[in-house]
Amino acid sequence: MKITIVGAGAIGGILGAHLVRAGHDITFVEAQREHVQAIRENGLKVSGEADFVVHPRILLPEEVNEPLETVLLAVKARHTAPALEPLAKHLTPGGYVLSLQNGLEEYKIARIVGEERTVGAFLTFGGHYVQPGEVSFGGTGSFCIGEMDGRTTPRLNELEQVLSALQPIKVTDNIFGFLWGKAAVGAVYFATALVSEDVPDIFDRLEYRGVLGSLAGEVVKVCQAEGVVCEVIDGFDPKIFAMAEPPEGAVNACWQAQKIYWYKHDQRRTGVWRDLAIHRRPTEVNEIVGPVVQRAQEKSIAVPRLECLVRLIKEAERGERELTLANLDELRELDRQLGQMGSN
Numbered sequence: 349m350k351i352t353i354v355g356a357g358a359i360g361g362i363l364g365a366h367l368v369r370a371g372h373d374i375t376f377v378e379a380q381r382e383h384v385q386a387i388r389e390n391g392l393k394v395s396g397e398a399d400f401v402v403h404p405r406i407l408l409p410e411e412v413n414e415p416l417e418t419v420l421l422a423v424k425a426r427h428t429a430p431a432l433e434p435l436a437k438h439l440t441p442g443g444y445v446l447s448l449q450n451g452l453e454e455y456k457i458a459r460i461v462g463e464e465r466t467v468g469a470f471l472t473f474g475g476h477y478v479q480p481g482e483v484s485f486g487g488t489g490s491f492c493i494g495e496m497d498g499r500t501t502p503r504l505n506e507l508e509q510v511l512s513a514l515q516p517i518k519v520t521d522n523i524f525g526f527l528w529g530k531a532a533v534g535a536v537y538f539a540t541a542l543v544s545e546d547v548p549d550i551f552d553r554l555e556y557r558g559v560l561g562s563l564a565g566e567v568v569k570v571c572q573a574e575g576v577v578c579e580v581i582d583g584f585d586p587k588i589f590a591m592a593e594p595p596e597g598a599v600n601a602c603w604q605a606q607k608i609y610w611y612k613h614d615q616r617r618t619g620v621w622r623d624l625a626i627h628r629r630p631t632e633v634n635e636i637v638g639p640v641v642q643r644a645q646e647k648s649i650a651v652p653r654l655e656c657l658v659r660l661i662k663e664a665e666r667g668e669r670e671l672t673l674a675n676l677d678e679l680r681e682l683d684r685q686l687g688q689m690g691s692n
C-alpha cells in the first residue's frame with residue numbers, strides 16, 4: 349500500500365513515523381517549510397512516549413505531482429479544504445482519503461473526493477508538535493476506522509493491518525457514533541482549554557463537573573436528533589449527560605475514566621489549549637463545536653451552553669480573554685440559570 353500522509357504534525361508525524369519504522373511506503377506532504385527542511389536534513393524525531401528517528405520522503409504541497417493511492421489527512425480541520433483540493437486531481441480512481449481529524453470532516457472530504465473515496469477514523473492517541481523535525485508522542489488511546497455507510501470493506505481490513513504498527517486498532521460500523529462521541533468529549537475539552545490548568549486538575553474541581561457534563565449532553569441531544577447512536581469514548585459515555593436525571597454512579601464513572609485516560613499520558617493539556625496559549629492561533633472550534641451548533645439550530649434544538657462556549661473560545665482566540673477559571677465560572681453561572689429555569 350502506497351500511503352501519502354498530508355500534515356506531518358502531531359498526529360500525522362507520530363503515526364507516519366511508526367509506519368516508516370515498520371517498513372511501509374510512506375510519503376509526507378507538509379506545508380511548514382522549516383519542518384520539511386529539518387526532516388530532510390536530520391529526519392523526523394519522535395520523542396515523549398517513544399524515542400526514535402526516521403528518514404522519510406517528504407514533499408511540500410506544491411511538489412506533489414504523482415498518483416496518490418491512500419491519503420491519510422492529518423491537518424487541522426481548518427485546513428481540510430485548502431490541503432485536499434489541490435491534491436484531489438492526483439487521487440487515483442481506486443484511491444481514497446482517510447481523515448485522522450477531529451470534527452465531522454468526512455462530510456467535507458466527501459464533497460471534494462466523493463463519498464466512496466472517503467473513510468473515517470476516530471482516535472484518542474495523541475501528542476504535539478515540538479519543533480521543526482520533532483513531534484512528541486503523548487501515548488496510545490482508542491483508534492477506530494470505518495466507512496461512512498458502515499460497511500466492512502477490504503480496504504478497512506488492509507488499513508487495520510497497516511495502521512496497527514502504531515497501536516491496536518478496530519474496524520467499526522458506527523464511525524459517526526465515535527466522531528459525535530469525540531465531539532461531546534471535545535466540547536468538555538474546549539471548556540477546559542479556557543483555563544491554564546492541567547485537564548485532570550480541572551476535573552478534580554467538582555463544582556465544574558456539572559457544566560462540563562451539560563456541554564457533553566447538549567452535543568448528544570443533537571447527535572440523537574441526527575439519528576446517530578453516540579459511542580462511549582475511553583470509558584466516558586456522553587449519553588449519560590443527556591439524561592434528565594443522570595445516575596450519580598454512572599456520572600462518577602465517566603469522570604474517573606477521563607482521569608485514568610489523562611494520567612496515562614505525559615501531556616495533560618489539550619491541543620485547543622496549546623493553540624490558544626502557546627501558538628496563539630485559531631482553534632478548531634468552528635469545525636468541531638460549530639457544526640453541532642449549526643445542526644442544532646437547523647433542528648430547533650436549544651444548545652445555549654455550546655453557543656456560549658463558542659463565544660468564549662473566539663474571544664480567547666482574539667486575545668480578549670485570559671485563560672482563567674473566571675471563564676468556566678461564566679459557563680457555570682449560565683448552567684445554573686438554565687437549571688433554575690428547568691431548561692436542561
Ligand SMILES: NC(=O)C1=CN([C@@H]2O[C@H](COP(=O)(O)OP(=O)(O)OC[C@H]3O[C@@H](n4cnc5c(N)ncnc54)[C@H](OP(=O)(O)O)[C@@H]3O)[C@@H](O)[C@H]2O)C=CC1
Pocket residue numbers: 354355356357358359360377378379380383409422423424425427430431432448449450451471472473474475476477619632
Ligand atoms: N494532537 C492530538 O493529540 C490530537 C489531534 N487530533 C486531531 O488531529 C488533527 C491534526 O492535529 P495535529 O496533528 O495536532 O495538528 P498539527 O498542527 O500538529 O499538525 C498539522 C500539520 O499540518 C500542516 N499543514 C497545514 N496546512 C497544510 C497543507 N495544506 N498541506 C500539508 N500540511 C499542512 C501544519 O502546518 P502549520 O503548523 O504551518 O499549519 C502542521 O504541521 C486535528 O483535527 C486534531 O483535532 C485528534 C486527536 C488527538
Ligand SMILES: CC(C)(CO)C(=O)C(=O)O
Pocket residue numbers: 450530533534537538617618619620621632636
Ligand atoms: C479538543 C480536541 C477534541 C480537539 O483538538 C482534542 O482532542 C484535543 O485538543 O486534545
